[in-house]
Amino acid sequence: MDNVLQKVSRRKIEEALESLSAGFGAALLVLDSGGKVLMGAATDCRDRAAFISSARRSGKEVYSEPLNFKERRIGTLEVCLGPGTGNGVAPGIARSLESFLGLEREIEDLSSEVIRIYEELSLIQKISGRLGNEMDVERICRLMLEEADKILSVRTLFVMLLDADRDELYTRFAIGSDGELMLGFRVPKTEGLIGHVFLQGEPVTVCDIAADGRFQLPYPAKSVLCIPLIADTKPVGMLIATDKLSGEEFWSQELQLMGIFAAEVSSALQKANLYEEINTLFLSTVEALATAIDAxxxxxxxxxxxxxxxxxxxxxxxxxxxxxxxxxxxxxxxxxxxxxxxxxxxxxxxxxxxxxxxxxxxxxxxxxxxxxxxxxxxxxxxxxxxxxxxxxxxxxxxxxxxxxxxxxxxxxxxxxxxxxxxxxxxxxxxxxxxxxxxxxxxxxxxxxxxxxxxxxxxxxxxxxxxx
Ligand SMILES: [Fe+2]
Structure with a gap:
């Protein structure tokens, strides 16, 4: 039963077995693919041999039916019925149980999907709310890292932004145990893993940085997650996380969530950059005016x-x-x-x-x-x-x-x-x-x-x- 049992609640399977047992007047026993008894209906036996001998003592027979899920053997259904009645009924009970499991699994998958979408929407709403009309690049970066850390819970998190004049990515903000070591860190925008993620615009996770060899950091780290920051189809930077505190690898759901998160922050960064440019232009106009006054x-x-x-x-x-x-x-x-x-x-x-x-x-x-x-x-x-x-x-x-x-x-x-x-x-x-x-x-x-x-x-x- 393995995967299906993990996904479908045990109580629901037991309820289904009870109704099949009552409907067909049969005692049922479910075994996993390794032959271990998982649950039963209309029987107290928790052992296959005892189930068979109890059936024989009451003049009944036990029919063994394979249980499959998506063309894979997941276990066995033992059906105890009166002699000569099981050949047609036992396979019918087994197929009904398989359909029930398939349906339940689909419902579980749909529920997980709904929960995932809900989490994504909540995240977007939360970030949009916190970003508001934030025009300060420093504050946007800080907020991005704080929120990302809540999702990922990692040792170090940093934001690299593009320095267009030097064609390099540089650390603009960093938090975590090795955050300080990241400040001042620069890499050419075309080099290594960072360059690859930056130019391809696709997020990447690496489980073993040393074995991968494309990523050099000023501190020792094992795994890394790189999310490109893209605004208006143009890459503007990168969000990088290293080593989850739990020691686990980065999950694909996290990668997905971080992608959505990065898209939100990227557009805020773009607005802030534009604002900074306008400000610089404004300041240079004022400087020119001041020079004219002094002149x-x-x-x-x-x-x-x-x-x-x-x-x-x-x-x-x-x-x-x-x-x-x-x-x-x-x-x-x-x-x-x-x-x-x-x-x-x-x-x-x-x-x-x-x-x-x-x-x-x-x-x-x-x-x-x-x-x-x-x-x-x-x-x-x-x-x-x-x-x-x-x-x-x-x-x-x-x-x-x-x-x-x-x-x-x-x-x-x-x-x-x-x-x-x-x-x-x-x-x-x-x-x-x-x-x-x-x-x-x-x-x-x-x-x-x-x-x-x-x-x-x-x-x-x-x-x-x-x-
Ligand atoms: Fe004056």
Whole structure:
């Protein structure tokens, strides 16, 4: 009975035997292909010899019928009937039992298929829900590995993405006991097993990496599962798992599930990559704009970029989220955009400014905010730029707001902007050394600058995060 017994429940087979036994008035005994008694009906015998001798004692005969399933012998049915009646009836009972087993097996297979489809759909729904509109490649990779680990439960899992410039696959994210060793791992996109899976777009499992010889890893691993990440028919990377914690091989169902999973994640990765490209393009446009602003005054060349670097360092030190730091960088690059409207004769004036000229300069934060208000993507940073010349004690411009009323990002900008202005050469003076500038700025802590931000900035300088 072997396979059929494993798949069809014993209780169901016993019920079928009971009804056949009652219907035909026969005692029945089922033996497996090795002759071992598995179950019976209308008999207490659990031994073939006892079944036969008990039948003979009651003047009956035992008919032996082979049981087949899909043309394979799976066991024997012993049928105990009155003399002369068994020749036609016993084969009929055996065929009925075979049909019943076939039907039940089909039902079991269908149930497993339904469960499998249900699991796949749940997985897709779960991943789609968690991915949402996620646009950060790092977070997508982390989520992919966490979910994949729940399905596979392996020693190490990593994501390799395509580096199109170098025609290589590189580890973008890794988890597990050997995860750290995988960071920095690179392979040509056409080489070995990874290259094969990447180019063929078909998942592969290898039970014995050493014997296979096509896969070199920076750590010892026995088995591997490689799933290509394909977006819009183009391969974009690979999900790789090594060694199940249970020590088992990777199953084909797991391979199938991971394939569905990888398809979901691939499209999210593609969206995120596109978003990253647009962002890079946007940032380079902003950089070009910042260079144009700085070019109005040759003495401030590179000022916006330097302020951006200082602000980003402060933002990171404060633990600001990545998105916010990115916006702070944009704001820093554009903080003086309002100077577009300031006459160059004032900006380039080598000596001290007259009061009316200084008033003209003071217009640039409000003008900058006005210009940026027109760009929807930059709306959030408008107030940061408007207030980057406010003082912590409320004596700045344009709105004379104070302390926490000044947006945090504007307070960061104020520190970074002043530090770079004082350390850079100006038409009327040389740039001052960092120590001197810090001493001056400390005198203005709580009046011009937020003392907490100034503190964080000094820490960035001490730690060499900025120079
Ligand atoms: Fe400014």
């Amino acid at each position: 109005k005054d040759p003495y401030t060349y590179g000022h916006s970029r330097r302020v951006a670097e200082l602000s980003v360092a402060i933002g990171n030190q404060l633990g600001m989220p990545k998105d916010r730091v990115r916006k702070l960088e944009l704001a820093s690059l554009l903080h003086d955009i309002g100077k577009i409207g300031t006459p160059e004769s004032i900006l380039r004036k080598p000596g001290m400014l007259k009061p009316d000229e200084y008033e003209k300069i003071k217009e640039h934060p409000a003008k900058g905010a006005e210009i940026l208000l027109m760009i929807t993507e930059l709306r959030e940073i408008v107030t940061w730029i408007r207030h980057h010349h406010e003082w912590y004690d409320g004596k700045g411009y344009p709105d004379s707001i104070a302390a926490e009323d000044i947006p945090l990002e504007a307070r960061i900008l104020a520190v970074a902007d002043s530090y770079d202005a004082m350390t850079s050469d100006r038409p009327y003076r040389k740039g001052m050394p960092s120590d001197t500038v810090l001493k001056i700025m400390e005198q203005f802590a709580s009046s011009q600058f937020d003392p907490a931000i100034l503190n964080v900035f000094e820490r960035c300088l001490q730690q060499g995060i900025v120079v």
